[in-house]
Amino acid sequence: MGNSLMNYLNRRLQEESPRELGNxxxxxxxxxxxxxxxxxxxxxxxxxxxxxxKKLTMGSWSVLSKEIFYESAKELDLDPEKVRQTFKKTDRYIFEEILNAFKDKRYKSEDLIIKTVKEVVRTLAIDGYCIIVGRASHIIASDITNALHLRLTAPLGYRINTIMRNNRLNRNEAIAFIEKVDKERAAFRKALKESNLREEFFDLTINRGSFTNEQVLDLIEFTVEKKGILHYNKPKIQRY
Structure with a gap:
């Protein structure tokens, strides 16, 4: 999916006003x-x-998360890690000063980096047929009618065990990992300047500790059908 998705996003971001629709x-x-x-x-x-x-006769749904950073970095001619680090910093002024010190032709202001990431998320959401994981996408796409916004939660013990299993960590390491990622996500939201602009609303919140993967998928599919987001017959935009 990598190169073809990046080429698609590059074309879409170069189009005239692709991120705003009147309706x-x-x-x-x-x-x-x-x-x-x-x-x-x-x-x-x-x-x-x-x-x-399986419901589509052509094209496909895409899952997007880290790809948003990669495409944003491509648009800005930056290393993807520099884009990621922008959203991890808690002191925005100091970070801006550090970047300015480079005096590099490739230097991009923090505001431009943040604006680009938001535009990439919004472009993807408007074009549709994608599942965006994280990146404050539920806020950036909150005004889109044909959208389903999900929130996954779980008891701390469940989450610790999952991290231990997935990352091969011991319990203390897993707890430290959760705390670290929580702080990074809070910094991301703060950098986007979205947290105080709009309230967070979700169509469905699911406790992962109460359901198997298949049961969660059944709940999501049921909600997709009931909300009717697939009933709108917009032509599928080909990404590949």
């Missing part, structure tokens, strides 16, 4: 997944995409 009923369909650390959001997103793809 948000024309945007999507898109699914966003917000999750607590240790809820296996990416795993569920990929499984859900497989189910949804």
């Amino acid at each position: 948000m009923n024309q945007a999507g369909p898109v699914i966003t997944i917000s999750r607590e650390v240790g809820c296996n959001g990416l795993v569920l997103a990929r499984l859900m995409a497989e189910r949804l793809n």
